[in-house]
Amino acid sequence: MYKKKLYGIKFIIPALVLYTVLYIIPTIAGMVISLTDWNITRPEIHFIGLQNFVNIFTSRGGQYMASVGHTLEFTFITVILKTLIGLGLALLLNKGLKSRNMFRTIFFLPYALAPLIIGISFVSVLKPEGPFNAILATIGLEGLAHSWLTESATALGSTMAVEVWRMAGWNMMILLAGLQMIPEEYYEASAIDGAGKWKQFCKITLPFLRPSLMLVIVLNTIHGLRVFDIIYSLTGGGPGGLTEVINTLVFREFGMGRYGMANALNVVIFLITVIIALMMQRVLSGKESNE
Amino acid sequence: MNNNMKKVIKFVFIALLSCVIIFPLYFIIINSLKTVEESRMLNFSLPSEFQWGNYIEVIKAGSLVRAFLNSMLMAGVSSIIAVLVSSMASYALSRRRTKVHNMLYVYFFLGLIAPVNYVTTLFTLKFLHLQNTYLGIILEFATLGIPFLVFLYYGFFENIPKELDEAAVIDGCGPFQLFFKVVFPLLKPATITGMVLNFLGAWNDFVTPLYLLSDNKKLGMTNSIYNFFGEHFNDWNMVFADIVLTVAPIVIIYICGQKYIVSGTSGAVKG
Amino acid sequence: MKKKRVLKMMAAGLAATMMVTSLAGCGSAKTNEDTAKSEDKKGGETITIAASTGWVKDIDKELAAKYEKESGNKIEWQISPDDQYENVLNSKLSVGEGADIFYIRSGITIKKYQPEKYMMDLSDQEWAGRYTDWAKEGTTYDGKVVQFQTWSVDGWGLLYNKDIFKEAGVTEVPKDYAGFKDACDKILAAGKTPIYEPGAAQWHLGTWLSEMTTQTEADSKEFYAGLNDNSQVFAGQKDLTTALDQLVEMDKAGYFGKDFMANTWEDMAAKMATGDYAMGLVYTTFPAEVEVVNAELTADKWGMFPIPLNDNRTFGVSAGGIGRCVNKDTKVETAVKDYLDFLSQPENLTAYYEARLDLGPCSFTDIPGNVPASYEDVMNNSESSGLAAEDGVIFWDSTQVGNLMQSVFLSGASAEDVLQGIDDFRQPSLGE
Numbered sequence: 002m003y004k005k006k007l008y009g010i011k012f013i014i015p016a017l018v019l020y021t022v023l024y025i026i027p028t029i030a031g032m033v034i035s036l037t038d039w040n041i042t043r044p045e046i047h048f049i050g051l052q053n054f055v056n057i058f059t060s061r062g063g064q065y066m067a068s069v070g071h072t073l074e075f076t077f078i079t080v081i082l083k084t085l086i087g088l089g090l091a092l093l094l095n096k097g098l099k100s101r102n103m104f105r106t107i108f109f110l111p112y113a114l115a116p117l118i119i120g121i122s123f124v125s126v127l128k129p130e131g132p133f134n135a136i137l138a139t140i141g142l143e144g145l146a147h148s149w150l151t152e153s154a155t156a157l158g159s160t161m162a163v164e165v166w167r168m169a170g171w172n173m174m175i176l177l178a179g180l181q182m183i184p185e186e187y188y189e190a191s192a193i194d195g196a197g198k199w200k201q202f203c204k205i206t207l208p209f210l211r212p213s214l215m216l217v218i219v220l221n222t223i224h225g226l227r228v229f230d231i232i233y234s235l236t237g238g239g240p241g242g243l244t245e246v247i248n249t250l251v252f253r254e255f256g257m258g259r260y261g262m263a264n265a266l267n268v269v270i271f272l273i274t275v276i277i278a279l280m281m282q283r284v285l286s287g288k289e290s291n292e
Numbered sequence: 293m294n295n296n297m298k299k300v301i302k303f304v305f306i307a308l309l310s311c312v313i314i315f316p317l318y319f320i321i322i323n324s325l326k327t328v329e330e331s332r333m334l335n336f337s338l339p340s341e342f343q344w345g346n347y348i349e350v351i352k353a354g355s356l357v358r359a360f361l362n363s364m365l366m367a368g369v370s371s372i373i374a375v376l377v378s379s380m381a382s383y384a385l386s387r388r389r390t391k392v393h394n395m396l397y398v399y400f401f402l403g404l405i406a407p408v409n410y411v412t413t414l415f416t417l418k419f420l421h422l423q424n425t426y427l428g429i430i431l432e433f434a435t436l437g438i439p440f441l442v443f444l445y446y447g448f449f450e451n452i453p454k455e456l457d458e459a460a461v462i463d464g465c466g467p468f469q470l471f472f473k474v475v476f477p478l479l480k481p482a483t484i485t486g487m488v489l490n491f492l493g494a495w496n497d498f499v500t501p502l503y504l505l506s507d508n509k510k511l512g513m514t515n516s517i518y519n520f521f522g523e524h525f526n527d528w529n530m531v532f533a534d535i536v537l538t539v540a541p542i543v544i545i546y547i548c549g550q551k552y553i554v555s556g557t558s559g560a561v562k563g
Numbered sequence: 564m565k566k567k568r569v570l571k572m573m574a575a576g577l578a579a580t581m582m583v584t585s586l587a588g589c590g591s592a593k594t595n596e597d598t599a600k601s602e603d604k605k606g607g608e609t610i611t612i613a614a615s616t617g618w619v620k621d622i623d624k625e626l627a628a629k630y631e632k633e634s635g636n637k638i639e640w641q642i643s644p645d646d647q648y649e650n651v652l653n654s655k656l657s658v659g660e661g662a663d664i665f666y667i668r669s670g671i672t673i674k675k676y677q678p679e680k681y682m683m684d685l686s687d688q689e690w691a692g693r694y695t696d697w698a699k700e701g702t703t704y705d706g707k708v709v710q711f712q713t714w715s716v717d718g719w720g721l722l723y724n725k726d727i728f729k730e731a732g733v734t735e736v737p738k739d740y741a742g743f744k745d746a747c748d749k750i751l752a753a754g755k756t757p758i759y760e761p762g763a764a765q766w767h768l769g770t771w772l773s774e775m776t777t778q779t780e781a782d783s784k785e786f787y788a789g790l791n792d793n794s795q796v797f798a799g800q801k802d803l804t805t806a807l808d809q810l811v812e813m814d815k816a817g818y819f820g821k822d823f824m825a826n827t828w829e830d831m832a833a834k835m836a837t838g839d840y841a842m843g844l845v846y847t848t849f850p851a852e853v854e855v856v857n858a859e860l861t862a863d864k865w866g867m868f869p870i871p872l873n874d875n876r877t878f879g880v881s882a883g884g885i886g887r888c889v890n891k892d893t894k895v896e897t898a899v900k901d902y903l904d905f906l907s908q909p910e911n912l913t914a915y916y917e918a919r920l921d922l923g924p925c926s927f928t929d930i931p932g933n934v935p936a937s938y939e940d941v942m943n944n945s946e947s948s949g950l951a952a953e954d955g956v957i958f959w960d961s962t963q964v965g966n967l968m969q970s971v972f973l974s975g976a977s978a979e980d981v982l983q984g985i986d987d988f989r990q991p992s993l994g995e
Contacts, residue, residue, distance in 0.1 A: 007457065007467050008384040013396065016381035016438055023435040024403055027416050031409030041653045042675050042992060056991070064987070093306055097299065106550055107310045110317070113546045115496035115514050118535050121521060122320055125528065129822045131334050132319050151763060151824040153973040166312065178557035213561035223405055230499075237646070239765055240824055241970030256649045257960070258675070259991060260411065260657075267407040274405045332833070411654040418658055502651055506611065506641045506662065518644045522616030525829040 035265040041258030053265035064242065065250065065266070072246040072270070075161060075232075076225030082165045083221050084214070087172020092206075094173065095180045105177070108170035116167065120234020123163050124150065150236050156243045160232050167231065168224070172217050179213025180206070219281055226274045324532035331529035346533040353524075354516045354534060355509075360541070363512030365426060366501075367494035370433035371487045377434070378441035378486065379479055383471060385442070386449035387457075397446065403439030410503040417504060424506045432504055433497070437490040447561070448482040485556025488549040495542050513538040606635025608898040613641040613655070613662035615648035618885050622918035630905050636898045656681055663893040664902075669701035669712055670882025670954030671791070682709040683889040688900065690907035690927065698926035701882030701954070711903045713915055714884025715923035715932060717846045718951060719770050720867040720941040724860075727755055727841040736866065736944055739874040740809055747818045750841045758813070759840040761831055762824035768968045769961030771844060772981075774870050775806045776952040777879030787955045793993045797982040806872040807971065807978035814972055824972065832856050844870065847938040851920040867941035878941055879951030883926060958989040 035053055039046045057065045090108055094101045111119065126133050127149040134146040149159040187205050196204065207214075229248035232238065238249035247270045254263035315336075323331045324346060326339040351357060381400070385393050413432065414423060422428030452475060460474045476483075498514045505511060508519075517534045524530050612627075619642055627638040641662050643651045655661050656676065667676060676682070684707040685691060691699070691708045702710035723736075728746070731753035737743035747757040761767045779802045780786045789795025797803065813819065820826075826834070835843055836857035843849075850862040869878040889899050905911065909929040916925055916932045925932030942948065952959045967984040970976040 007461065007470065008387040009467060010384070011467070012380040012384035012471070016377040016400075016442065017396070019377060019431060019435045020400065020403065020438045022420075023413065023416060023432055024406070024408070024438070025399075027409050027412035028406045030412040030415070031407065034409075034412070040992065040994075041657055042677065043994070044677060044680060064984075090309075093302065098303060098306070100303070102550070104306050104310055105554075106547060107313050109546070109550075109553075110543065111313060113492050113542050114539055115498065117496075117498055117514065117518060118538065121517075121531065122316060122535065125334050126316055126319060128334065129825050132315075132336055135335060136315070148822040148825040151822070166316075170313075174553060175557050175561060177554050179561040181554060182558055182561070216561055220404075227405075227407075237765070239966050239969055240763070241968075241973045241976070242966055243970070243973065252650065253963070255411075255653065257958070257988075257992060258653045262991060264409065267409065271405060271407055278405065411658060414654060414660065415658045418660060423660055499647075502643055502647055503654060506613070506639075506655070506660070508640045508642055518647075519616055519642060522644045526833070 031264045032268055034260055035268045037261045039260040041260065049261070053262050054269070056262070057265060057269060064245075067242065068245045068247050068250045069269070069273075071157065071244065072226060072228070072248075072273075075157065075164075075228060075246060076222055079161050079164050079168075079225050080218060080221040082161070083168045083172050084217055086165065086169040087176055087217060088210075088214070090169060090173035091176035091180055095177060105170075105173070109174055110170065111167045112171040114167070116230035117234050119163065119167055120231055123235060127159060151240050153241070153243055156236060156240060160235050160244050163235060164225075164228065164231050168221070172221070175217050175220075176210065176213050179210045183209040215281075219278055222277055222281060223274055226270055226277070320532045320535055324529055324536050326529050328527050328529055331527070331532065334528065343529065346529050347537065350520070350530050350533045350537065353530070354520045356513065356516060356534075356537060358509065359511060359513045359516040362426075362510055363495055363514070363541075366430055366433060366512055367491045370430045370437070370494050371490040373430065373434040374437035374441055374490045375483050375486045378438050379445050379476065379483065380471065381438075382442045382445035383449060383475065386446050387454070397442070400439050400442040404443070408436070408500075410499070414503050423504065424510070426510065429501060429504050429510075432500060433490075433494040436497075436500070437486075437493060441486045441490065444486055444557070445479065445482055448479060448556075448558070451558075452478050481552040481556035481558075483556075484549045484552040488546055488553065491545055492542055513541075607637075608895045609637040609639050610664065610895055610898050610902055611639045611641055611662040612664045612666075612887075613643070613648075613652060614666040615645045616642055617645050618666050620919065622915055625918075626906060626911055626915065629911075630902055633905070634898070634901060636895075636902070638902070652676075659892065661890045661892070663890050663895055663899050664887050665890065666885055666887055667710075668882070668954065669698075669710055669714070669884060669886045670950065671957045671959075672954065673702075673704045673709060673888075674957055676888070678704045678709050678888075681888070681891055683891045683893070683896070685709060685711065685889060685900075685903075688903065690904065693907070693927045693929060695924070695926060695928055698883045701884075702886050710886030710888050711906070712883050712886035712926045713906065713912065714886065714926060715848075716880050716883050717848065717923050717938070718878050718880035718941070718948065719774050719844055719846055720869050720878060720937075720944075721758075721842050721871075722835070722845050722849055722865050722867050722937060723842045724835075724838065724840070725864055725866055727753070727838070728866075731755065731841070736868045737871045738868075738876070740871055743871040744813075744816070747813065747816065751817060756820040756840050757818040757842060758820075759826065759831060759834045759843040760819045760823045761826045761828040762819070762969070762972070763826060764828035765963075765965030765969060766961040767828055767844070767965065769964035769966075770951075770953070771810060771870065771872075772803065772807070772964050772968065773952040773959065773961055774844075774879040775803055775872060775875060776956065777949045778802060778873065778875040778877045780955065781877045781947055781949050787950070787952075790989075791957050797985045798979065800982060802873050803982060804978040806870075806875070807968070807981055809872045810968075811971055811978075824969065836860055846921075847935045847941060848921050848923050848933065850935065850937060851933075862936050865937055866944075867937040868944040869941060876946040878945040878948040880948050882950060882954035884922070958992045959985075960988070963988050 036048060036050060037046050038049045038052070094105050098104070125131055129146070129148040133149065134143070137143055137145050147155045149155050183205065188201060191201055191205060227248060228246055229252070232244055232246055233249055233252065236244045238245040238253070247266055251263050251266045254266060319336060322336065322338065323334070325342045325344065327343055330339055385397050417423045417428045417432070420428070422431070456474060457470060460470045465474065495512070496514055498518050501511055501515055517538050520534050521531055619640065631637055652661075652665055652667070661681065667673065673682070682704070686708045688708070690711070694702070694708070697716045698712050699708065701716070702708050702712050727750060731749040733746040733749050735742065737746050750757040776786070779800060782802070786795060790797070814823070831843060831845070832849070832852040833856050834840055836853045838860070847867060850860070850865045853860050854862065869875055887903070893899055906915070907927065912925060912927060913930055916922060916930065920933060922933060923938055924934055949955075953961055964981070964985055967976070967981045971978065971981060
């Protein structure tokens, strides 16, 4: 009973009200709009049920579906790279090394920059005559030079690379938090038992890191599926639609005033994200809940 | 000896890796100090003469002083509000854990996934007569931060023993006294992490203000750079100078909060 | 110690909240004052103006400042980045938060923004009587003038460097595709790049096709009308597929140079100024921008002709560029009309066009504006002119068209795919 009094609803109300009024209500309103043909260029709005969703999956020369494909591809590859690189950095910078705080700051720094600014900057970095190709030439790899953001072979990959550049440090930070919670004694004890580094990693580090790994994977997935800023400022979904993801398409549809369809696409990302997040939760935490 | 060797190799390896981050940043800074012609070459070379005047020119052309104050106000106040309401909500959610509370937690978590809709948000703000006001955008920025902050605090509360609450109650603390005097100070790492992350988010968000604020005079740094880029797209030196100015404050804030961020994040990874 | 810190933090929070409320208070108090004032006397009103970054130059701000001084009214700019402007404008209009004055393209674009609902009829304004014919036509919807325009009719043609043509031995302005190819080959042989094409700017690629549709319209006369009432489609238009195929052929022959898809529009004036490129698809006032970069390349060093793909001889023009619409729901109608009146004064028009060297002839008959040599040149080299698709075909979107065209160069889509793609993205807006 004391709980009710001590941790009363008063504590939750402010956040709940703000969040419901300024986040959930507008979002639900958006979902309702997805069931209409609201188009800014026409005066009347009609309720059309699931027609927008049918259109996404059937019409327009498969353009809508292509963007879904790009989104999934982008998400899949960036999740793997961000997590692995983040893990590598976290292990390297966990202890030892006096200068580790400085390096942590450096690697986390890109996360502090606005994606828009990263985009503007990398457009110039990745130009054919830009500094990235210049560096390649300096180290004798001019054969690898590309017009990174505008060739069909490299456009989507380049946007992924920039995203990984931006987020790897953030992954590192969360994983570091996880690493620091592993009691030192475990390592000491296993060292006495004669366990090697690799064995320690598999038997101690990974199991303890499981919750934080799960967290970064889920959050990376959510970020990946909702990607917009970075692609928008790097390529705008081009060239030739090669980097078109769902959210750049939403942006286009909004631009054309087709609010019904734009919101329908939003709902699609939302559902895909929920489904994937739930599936991952299942798979990743499956063991734990059995215990 | 062997150990020292290893350390050196590790250091060199990490230092090389960090070049991947440093080179682009160096590129931006060095080019912000060149003349227009030099900056158009887009290379790493030092400027023939350092053009510190670029910065003064950008500050004038972009009305950056005003934009800076706007950004500080919007990002700063919204972070404080977000941290306060989120920590309180998370506290009750984490301590109670009834079915209703668990559902509320999931409800907040959905905000990490649900799409933001600017048209309907603008409509809501208009309904509340908050469109095109600082208050409106501050509340919106605070709201956008709530889902992640609730999540961050939620796990963190597990580190704080409930016995503490009980002891305080026996000493005669009321619920709010208990929270603000006893519990909240213990949340410092999470609070600072949350403040920094929310601050970054609000500072870097250029889309939300575009829709919710009309008056250009109310826009912050990141929007100013977007407008600036539109007008001076070819003056890379100016664009880069503007970028440096926009980024510098958040880098400072980040570095100040940096030592808490790892421990602050630990709440989120409790699982 | 700890207590103190908590108190401090709470105090900071409190102070912040107070700051916000007082700020909000300030805001509302001010608006109250404003409305109170406007009842008292003329002046003291605030006019909000929404526009895209690229459309508002220093001279606009200067004239606005002058107006503020003269009238006592205030101008509040709501400028959004070019690529966000349409989205922002759309949402603000639909929520009823539109600015008092908002900029949009003249011509068919007006129809996209529900003119009956959002635009005030300005036909009775004194300045409307001083419009040139093309300005009047471009700003009129359903018989009513709905825009105040100070821009200029212009089109996109191929600007060529006369010296490079001479050096390469191109003696005649290309009149058909064969002649065009021949000229490009000669230029290539002379060691120059025939054309600078900013392939990264999707809208610029789309502009090629927007120009080419003018030819189709000139031949059939019913093409645009059909497209606009949804009885006609792009798919299967032989003229256009031929033009697109020829564009790809040009790329394969190396006329655009290496990596043209990475070329940006922002670089175009500087690149044309280097003298390494013989031609580029630009508007007629472009030489002025080149001259800013390289003073030696004066306007008389350039000539212009219509895109000769598919042996085209028509020059596609705009409906006069960009105009200002007055929001039907504006609460400061008198002030807005007063402001437009002010801008239409010959004195201010002169100042405006003198500052805007990127604009050609003036929308009003009072002053000539700037008539660039290239404009006369391209007209002489054309057999006819008409509205380009951008201002003649509703829901045309050069950016999206360019996006489709990029895939022809990159991933081997066909010309027919592009046309089909245009129909596909227009269709949902045209309705059933």
